[in-house]
Amino acid sequence: MQFSLWLALLGAGTLISFTPGAGAINTMSNSLNAGFRRSLWGIFGQQAALLIHIVIVALGVGILVASSPLAFNVIRYAGAAYLVYLGIRQFLARPALDADRAQALRDEPRWSMFRRGVWVNLLNPKAIVFFLAFLPQFIRVDQPMLPQYLIAAATVVVIDIVVMWFFFAGTARSFQRFTRDARGQRVLNRIFGVLFVAVGVLLGVIH
Template identity: 50%
Template sequence: MNMHLWVAFLGASVVISLSPGAGAIASMSTGLRCGLKRGYWNIFGLQIGLLLQIAIVAIGLGAVLAESEVAFSAIKWFGVAYLVYLGIRQWRAAPTEIAEAPPIADRGISMLGRGLLVNASNPKAVVFMLAVLPQFIDTSAALPPQYLIIAATMVAVDAAVMTGYTSLASRVLKVMRSQRQQVTMNRTFAGLFFFAAAFLATVRRSNPI
């Protein structure tokens, strides 16, 4: 991959990562409840899920997903159900005494798993990558090094953006003192998860974006 092509891909990666989606919502939700330091577990999980998506496209399974209604629907509805679960969990989250102590998050491995599932259960992202990544691949050159560059670029950009979302939300912890404020914010993020689930439910194979 030459420098000109890489710069173009870098720009595309920034736009894709900044676009509001389930990953951004999960990052802000985690930052709100757990702070930035523990929020890195979620960010790491999101990046593992992103690498899995890239690997699926690289080995050709993305084409199968794009062509198979059954496979696409199965993963899509799993993703919808998981986002609904996250929304319910956020809605029912108990407020914490932030003025006295920082909130205690779930185990790091659990947060990592949730981040992974948020990205891995989104077939729309895989089909989108299947449509976008080939535009930045030089078929006359070796493919593995190019996919490694693509993966490293996307993960670096997405990790930085998700860190920004998490950090932004974590700052809200410093001003949210009352339980009523926390409940309102929890339910706002729950609504965003429900909205993301509803949006994913409308996605069709013929409309990968």
């Protein structure tokens, strides 16, 4: 991949990562509940899903999903339903006033956060369609494809990890002062719950 083309990919990938979405909301929620450092496991899960999307596009399956209304809608509604479920659960979550329950939230298993991150990003067919339109802009068909896709995947993943962790998870740390009492926790739970539901509804209704 030419250096100028890689710089264009770097700039575009950075702008895209800063766009708020389900991944950003999930990262901020993890940072608040489990802590800034441990939120990284949810981010890793989201990157695993991004890599799966890239592989799907590279193999050409993305074209099938994009051209099949049934396949696209099944995945779209499944993703929307999952985000709405996460939002309702967050909205109804009880404040963690006692030390044991607060510690339980902070000690959520890494695999649990990783798995949730995978599903949040994986159940988003628009990501497949997006990568289908986005990645080919930076791939030269007259050069070996595999090295180019590897460079593109590594670039996109590293950018997203940095933005998610240092920006979105870091931003959530400024909200932690609101988690010291029941009212603050309830407000934050409802805010993030509504955001999850809103993203899920948008995913379900916007074509």
